Amino acid sequence: MQLYTRPLSPYSAFARGVLYLKDLPFKPITPAYPFAAEVAKVNPFKRIPILVTSSGEVLYEAAVIAEYLEDHFPHKTLLPGTPRERALIRLLARIAELDVLGPANKLFVLLSKQERDLPTIARLFEKMHAGLAVVESRLGPGDYAIGNTPTLADAWLLPVRFLMEPLKKLSGKTDLLDAYPRFDAYAAKAKQNPALERIWNEMSDGLQDFMPQLV
Numbered sequence: 001m002q003l004y005t006r007p008l009s010p011y012s013a014f015a016r017g018v019l020y021l022k023d024l025p026f027k028p029i030t031p032a033y034p035f036a037a038e039v040a041k042v043n044p045f046k047r048i049p050i051l052v053t054s055s056g057e058v059l060y061e062a063a064v065i066a067e068y069l070e071d072h073f074p075h076k077t078l079l080p081g082t083p084r085e086r087a088l089i090r091l092l093a094r095i096a097e098l099d100v101l102g103p104a105n106k107l108f109v110l111l112s113k114q115e116r117d118l119p120t121i122a123r124l125f126e127k128m129h130a131g132l133a134v135v136e137s138r139l140g141p142g143d144y145a146i147g148n149t150p151t152l153a154d155a156w157l158l159p160v161r162f163l164m165e166p167l168k169k170l171s172g173k174t175d176l177l178d179a180y181p182r183f184d185a186y187a188a189k190a191k192q193n194p195a196l197e198r199i200w201n202e203m204s205d206g207l208q209d210f211m212p213q214l215v
């Protein structure tokens with residue numbers, strides 16, 4: 001399998017996390033940024049991650065890639081348990097993706113501009129805080145997001161938690177996570193898993209290369 005990926009891309013980090021957690025070998029392809037024809041050839045939306053399966057199928061959209069990997073390689077499942085438990089993992093994963101990462105990504109763009117669109121920035125922080133509050137309320141007491149083994153929720157939450165650090169710097173909001181002590185402390189525990197630690201370290205290297213001012 002091949003994965004089009006860049007170290008700092010949170011959606012790519014999620015897909016890599018799924019591959020690492022499931023011990024699936026793959027060849028990383030790191031397209032230059034901004035993306036050009038090379039990426040457009042495989043994904044008309046010019047977005048990463050993109051998975052090329054061993055039979056040559058091209059898949060994009062991080063959540064779809066993860067579903068494929070889970071269906072095709074059910075060993076070391078990242079969706080363990082009963083239908084209820086699996087639904088709760090999916091729910092936390094989805095909130096991390098849509099309600100925290102979604103606004104956080106837009107905030108990185110808006111906060112990097114010379115002229116700041118303050119009303120939109122305020123609305124996005126509000127949306128992100130709503131997501132963070134739900135993440136906080138759903139995180140379990142163990143080393144992982146839910147239960148005692150890594151799940152799809154961890155594959156999303158680790159990159160999302162990483163991004164909160166440069167977002168604090170970029171926004172000047174050093175207290176960003178003060179209301180979410182479990183999520184604040186989450187990475188320290190989750191990084192005890194080598195696959196999740198690897199994701200964190202790869203994103204750190206990516207940040208150093210791509211946005212050193214935010215390290």
Ligand SMILES: N[C@@H](CCC(=O)N[C@@H](CS)C(=O)NCC(=O)O)C(=O)O
Pocket residue numbers: 008009010011012034035046047048049060061062063
């Ligand atoms: N919904 C997509 C989002 C992927 C996405 O936005 N990827 C970013 C990198 S993190 C990207 O490729 N953006 C295109 C660009 O910046 O030109 C997914 O789940 O894969």
